[in-house]
Amino acid sequence: MSQSELACVYAALILHDDGLEISADNIQKLTAAANVKVEPYWPGLFAKLFANKSMDDLITNVGAGGGGAISSGGGGGGGAAAEAGGAADKEEEKKDEPEEESDEDMGFSLFD
Numbered sequence: 524m525s526q527s528e529l530a531c532v533y534a535a536l537i538l539h540d541d542g543l544e545i546s547a548d549n550i551q552k553l554t555a556a557a558n559v560k561v562e563p564y565w566p567g568l569f570a571k572l573f574a575n576k577s578m579d580d581l582i583t584n585v586g587a588g589g590g591g592a593i594s595s596g597g598g599g600g601g602g603a604a605a606e607a608g609g610a611a612d613k614e615e616e617k618k619d620e621p622e623e624e625s626d627e628d629m630g631f632s633l634f635d
Contacts, residue, residue: 526559527554527559527560527561527562527565528565530554530557530559530561530565531550531554531561531565531566531568531569532569534549534550534553534554534557534566534569535550535569535573535578536578537553538550538553539573539578545569545570545573545578546570547566547567547569547570548566550565550566550569550570551566554566
């Protein structure tokens with residue numbers, strides 16, 4: 524991310540936090556006040572973005588990213604074989620889980 528782009532992001536967040544309109548002029552004023560040189564197209568791009576999207580939506584959905592990969596089970600197989608395979612997987616998961624060790628097993632305690 525370029526310095527100009529990051530400056531515009533921060534400017535947009537400041538404007539949103541203060542309840543002001545996120546416009547190209549306001550973003551330009553904030554970046555100029557911070558002595559950050561910004562390419563002239565960045566403030567306009569951010570103003571257009573926030574004209575269509577709400578800053579609140581972008582903030583609350585920051586971790587919601589794109590969809591994950593979808594794995595399919597392959598071709599159409601027998602139902603009984605698939606169920607048996609699923610049961611075997613569950614048994615393996617139970618076996619793979621490590622048992623929790625107590626302090627007594629290690630020979631020391633955290634608070635000794």
